Amino acid sequence: MTTPHRDTLAPAPPHPLGAPATSLPDTPPVRALGLPRLTAGFDDAERLGRTAHLLAHGSLPALTHSGLATLAEDITLRGRGGAGFPFVRKLEAVARQVRRTGTPPAVVVNGCEGEPACRKDTVLLCRAPHLVLDGALLAAEALGARTLVVGVTKDTAEASLRAAMAERGLKERRRGRALRARLVRLPERFVSGEASALIRAADGGPPLPPGRRTRAAEAGLGGAPTLVSNTETFAQLAVAARLGARHYAATGTAEEPGTLLLTVSGAVPSPTVVEAPSGVPLGYILQSCAADPSPTGVLVGGYHGAWLDAASAYEAVVTRDALAARGGALGAGAVLPLPADACPLGETLRVAHWLAAESAGQCGPCRLGLPSLAGALAGTLAGGREALEAVRQAAQGVRGRGACKHPDGSARFVLSALTAFTDDLAAHVLGGGCGRETIGVLPLSAPEADGTRDGQGAGGRLAVDWTLCEGHGLCAGLLPEAVRLDGDGYPVVADAPLPGRLRTRAQRAVRRCPALALRLEDR
DSSP states (O other), rough: OOOEEEESSSOOOOOOTTTTOOOOOOOOOOEEEESSSSTTTTTTOOOOHHHHHHHHHOOOOOHHHHHHHHHHHHOOBOOOOSSSSSSHHHHHHHHHHHHHHOOOOOOEEOOOOOOTOOOOOHHHHHHHHHHHHHHHHHHHHHOOEEEEEEEOOHHHHHHHHHHHHHHHHSSSSSTTTEEEEEEOOOOOOOGGSSHHHHHHHTTTSSSSSSOOOOOHHHHHHGGGGGGEEHHHHHHHHHHHHHHHHHHTTTTOOSSSSSSSEEEEOOSSOOOOEEEEEOOHHHHHHHHHTTSSOOSSEEEESSGEEEEEEEEHHHHSSSSHHHHHHHOOOOTTEEEEEOOTTHHHHHHHHHHHHHHTSSSSSSSHHTTTHHHHHHHHHHHHHOOOOHHHHHHHHHHHHHHTTSSHHHHHHHHHHHHHHHHHHHHHHHHHHTTOSSBBOOOSSSSSOOOOOOOOOOTOBBBOOEEEEETTTOOOHHHHHTTTTEEETTSSSSSSEOOOOBGGHHHHHHHHHHHHTSSOEEEOOOO
């Protein structure tokens, strides 16, 4: 298959495919495979203001609730933030609750892209903010919503959205307007992307998922029925409203029509956001981004997604169902090929430690279970069948036992590595190792210059002086999130920076170590 493509913006300076990763830029280069839809106009402007937006996309038609619901159903629109929930079901659930209670609804745009490997939503917010607002306003008008909230985590996205809202006259104070609109800024953390965390923050609470799961469609923002969806989802809605269902479905597959956005990073010369029709071979997308032609494997869906071995990845096409059939996931649209000289289990372990540190720290199975999962995986890399079984037990122990889906997604990510890289796993379990290094090619959030990130900054690293340690085990009791005991009662500490929230307790564990063997190093 030959598909035309185009590039927008100057590409980032290339780096070796196996080089250690740094944080992705907010707006990496954009490439469209085929005719652009979401990225229309990007050739002509770095950011589409109101006038440029209308020139690129045309005016937005008005749709009734029934018209919008029919459109969303006809194009099989699903959420593009990870879970893939049918948009029409969310829309209808809110409408039913409004009819039942008479409470005016709210619309919330989730632009909190907390995953380090994703930039597609940030690109839309920074470069096509009016397209996102079009979709949100379309839904708000159809539902009769009185409040619109957009959640973001990045300075660039916030600046772009504020400018776009000002261009449209959208303000927090109504002053005769039917709709009140405001922007909510959340810390750049993984759990900020949880819809419940965004709603809680918009209501003035902490930006964390609440302890009790509630349905936003029934009682969301301020207790009102709330339609929450992802940035790309609203942008897709705006495109479909202009094209109509039949023309929208002229590209992509019959089951999942239209285009989709992917963030491709890892073993590529530079990170790229790609707009492609659904059903395009994953191998073609990787080739178009000059990815390593012989990767060890490909991570699809991001850090709550799943690994595919190289053969499966190059045989897959990019649809939600096709990837799931091969054990993958479309998830948040991140695609990360791994270079041939990188240890896939070591790279997985590095991210597993990061995911454990990104826990909100509220739920015991997540707060304690994710460090245990990472620790068990570290034990597997060191060799031993017992450690392998411990990984599976730790993953089972966190599933379905958190206030959000962070423990479930993290467990799925780790377990997929055991399935995708069986030869490497066997080499490690038998004790010899795979002979490849952990390069650090998968991007993780970088701390700020002062060593902190949104109040959750680096808490240092624990280290043990083995000439002094006597295996008292007190440190594991004081800091179970970061220390576990091996079969002989000696501490096993994570080879990863501690989250800032644990620093005080880590210092207490250091002070109370009877043998003075535990240290906290700022490195």
